[in-house]
Amino acid sequence: MAEIAPSILAADFANLQRDVEMLNASSADYIHVDVMDGMFVPNISFGIPVCKAVYKHAKKPLDVHLMIEQPDRYLADFKKAGAAGLTVHFEACPNLHRTIQYIKELGAAPGVALNPHTSVESLFDILSDLSLVLIMSVNPGFGGQEFIENTYQKVARLNRLREKFGYSFKIEVDGGVNLDNAQLLIREGVDILVAGSSVFNSPDPVQAIELLKNS
Numbered sequence: 001m002a003e004i005a006p007s008i009l010a011a012d013f014a015n016l017q018r019d020v021e022m023l024n025a026s027s028a029d030y031i032h033v034d035v036m037d038g039m040f041v042p043n044i045s046f047g048i049p050v051c052k053a054v055y056k057h058a059k060k061p062l063d064v065h066l067m068i069e070q071p072d073r074y075l076a077d078f079k080k081a082g083a084a085g086l087t088v089h090f091e092a093c094p095n096l097h098r099t100i101q102y103i104k105e106l107g108a109a110p111g112v113a114l115n116p117h118t119s120v121e122s123l124f125d126i127l128s129d130l131s132l133v134l135i136m137s138v139n140p141g142f143g144g145q146e147f148i149e150n151t152y153q154k155v156a157r158l159n160r161l162r163e164k165f166g167y168s169f170k171i172e173v174d175g176g177v178n179l180d181n182a183q184l185l186i187r188e189g190v191d192i193l194v195a196g197s198s199v200f201n202s203p204d205p206v207q208a209i210e211l212l213k214n215s
């Protein structure tokens with residue numbers, strides 16, 4: 001059974017407490033927090049104060065996805081704001097090994113996200129240090145985009161590497177995830193499904209989470 005990380009990017013920001021409480025009452029395993037800086041991605045979402053506000057009401061661990069340039073500048077702040085996992089982008093980290101060690105020192109679970117054009121093999125020499133690899137199945141920056149089909153074979157390749165070398169990181173897929181692609185993603189080796197629109201645009205988000213979980 002997959003774990004589900006609903007993305008609050010698709011929540012009603014004017015009713016964030018209500019939506020976090022809905023997630024608390026659901027079978028979601030994490031709350032996915034999408035931070036965008038308008039530089040690494042062409043959109044601005046929210047930052048540390050909103051993460052802190054979500055944490056205040058959350059009963060699930062915060063899975064913080066940092067779509068920002070030079071993320072090292074803010075890692076300690078996001079940890080203090082409640083992040084259980086800190087995921088940085090491969091494309092934003094020229095000194096990725098140092099960044100990952102820093103996340104570990106802060107006491108958070110280190111993750112690395114890959115844009116659609118970045119191959120899973122780029123992470124070969126750091127895989128043993130990671131708790132999570134996030135494969136973007138859309139170009140980062142916006143919710144509600146169409147799932148990129150090439151994701152299946154990327155997940156399968158990463159899963160083969162994990163099995164071959166006995167690594168323990170989890171595989172997460174983020175972007176355009178819904179009931180049409182969840183089952184195949186899980187079959188290829190995904191552990192955590194991030195879902196924004198397919199959960200929050202559903203008439204019954206709690207049931208939408210449950211259905212994804214049982215895919």
Ligand SMILES: O=C(CO)[C@H](O)[C@H](O)COP(=O)(O)O
Pocket residue numbers: 007009010032034065067138139140141142143144145174175176177194195196197198
């Ligand atoms: O990281 C993200 C976008 O960059 C979001 O987590 C992702 O898009 C989730 O939203 P949706 O399920 O609507 O695609």
Ligand SMILES: [Co+2]
Pocket residue numbers: 007032033034065174194
């Ligand atoms: Co995300």
